[in-house]
Amino acid sequence: MLSALYYPYMSIGSRDVLKNALLLWDKVEVIVPSLYVSLRRFERTWPSESKEEIKLLREAEDLVVSPRIPTGEEQVKAHKALEEMANTGELAALAQKKLPEENGVLFSVDSDKFLHETWDMLRRRKIVHWSGLRRDREVPPAIGLLLMSVLSDICAGTQIQMITDHAEAYAWLAKQRAGILGSQYVTGVNLCQVEPELDRLVALSLGVVGGQNIGLRELVDMRKREANGRTGDYRAMRHRYSKTLAAHVARIMKEARSEADLQELDRQFRDDVEQDFSDLMCELKVAGRNTLISGSVIVSTILAKGGVTEPIDGLAALALRVGVGIIPLVGAWNHYRGARRDVLKKHTMSWLFVAKQRLVCKF
Structure with a gap:
């Protein structure tokens, strides 16, 4: 694999991930909504960095980071996978789980990344919240991590390596899902x-x-x-x-x-x-x-x-x-x-x- 897909966010906020991207990958994709303007619109701020460092970080991003818009087919696959989890009760159980050091802030996901049917399904199960005036949908952090993991896995396919700087959170999520499903969590096999x-x-x-x-x-x-x-x-x-x-x-x-x-x-x-x-x-x-x-x-x-x-x-x-x-x-x-x-x-x-x-x- 010579390309990677970063998740769960739309911009890379880690110097280590950027450094590894320059060392290893032809390109690193980030999942963006269909109506995005540019990566600049979504890039994270680096409040502790000087103007020169921010310029360097942006220069690194320009060399290796590229936007990835999910296709309709990929969104349908994600919807089916999430619908199955909802029908088994996994989503409802996971929504009640709290991440370690969770501060009560909900996870925001741009609505265009998923089908309207997916959001409607989550709304009926009272898992998603939104006022109707914003594009973002707010979900419990565990659900937000799961949504982006499912979509990223589908977008990555078999030829693109998934990478994240939230490995501990996703390891926790994998353990919670294993517990809900009554299976054993095996260290060393999770993406x-x-x-x-x-x-x-x-x-x-x-x-x-x-x-x-x-x-x-x-x-x-x-x-x-x-x-x-x-x-x-x-x-x-x-x-x-x-x-x-x-x-x-x-x-x-x-x-x-x-x-x-x-x-x-x-x-x-x-x-x-x-x-x-x-x-x-x-x-x-x-x-x-x-x-x-x-x-x-x-x-x-x-x-x-x-x-x-x-x-x-x-x-x-x-x-x-x-x-x-x-x-x-x-x-x-x-x-x-x-x-x-x-x-x-x-x-x-x-x-x-x-x-x-x-x-x-x-x-």
């Missing part, structure tokens, strides 16, 4: 638990390359280079990294049944990415060494030995000073770039390595 797993794996892999301080600015710049690149190498590196993490999350969901299982799987993941990064660094050194000792750039040895003690601007000036000609030096540089590019294209950790180095050259 809401994917984002925390990704957060941990991203942190582990960033630690391997010493990239804990890579911030939004560096990632925004990386994605701009990817968008403007002519070769597609940046995207290929990001896809390789994203697929590696997705494969490990799938393994966690399938195999982890205890904290000890999770710790062992994390250890294996850390060992794998450490080995990949070590191999990457060794191969880059070999590529540089092979270029350094080639006949065309034997002048590098002269420079390293102190044969030229003054700064020389540009390859042309260097060629004149040493007397080897500009063409051999350009050829050697292109050879190095090609060898380096070939190495980077093979490794999972290349994406984070390039992000840390803040490279400006084109691969």
Whole structure:
């Protein structure tokens, strides 16, 4: 999966989700009503951030976040799923449940996201409240989370990864639904638990390359280079990294049944990415060494030995000073770039390595 769908809100209010989006996904969709004007209309405020930071956050959003309007078919599927829950009594029971630390504020949902029949069904069961003058419908928080989870699951289908920064609330919801239905809640298989797993794996892999301080600015710049690149190498590196993490999350969901299982799987993941990064660094050194000792750039040895003690601007000036000609030096540089590019294209950790180095050259 190379795309994601964020829920339950219409705008991403988490820096971590935005950072992961830039690191991993081609795009992140957010569900919006049919009459939306732009994401700007719905974006959350960041009261504690400076104007510069807000600008950066919006820049990140523009790169990866896109609106997703549910189709009529998807709304019909959501209605049928919710109607079945209503008929079994699950919705009524869930409406009585209170989220931990709930402050009594109702959950607002734009009416256009669901069919009129869906709202009418909820109204008849006294689950939804509205004055008739507003587009938003207000429901108990547990019901609001459920509504957006059902719709998001349908919109995501099988090829888009659902992500949320409300994993704890959705884990609580899953437990409540299991209790109402008389079934057992199994940790490790709920979709809401994917984002925390990704957060941990991203942190582990960033630690391997010493990239804990890579911030939004560096990632925004990386994605701009990817968008403007002519070769597609940046995207290929990001896809390789994203697929590696997705494969490990799938393994966690399938195999982890205890904290000890999770710790062992994390250890294996850390060992794998450490080995990949070590191999990457060794191969880059070999590529540089092979270029350094080639006949065309034997002048590098002269420079390293102190044969030229003054700064020389540009390859042309260097060629004149040493007397080897500009063409051999350009050829050697292109050879190095090609060898380096070939190495980077093979490794999972290349994406984070390039992000840390803040490279400006084109691969």
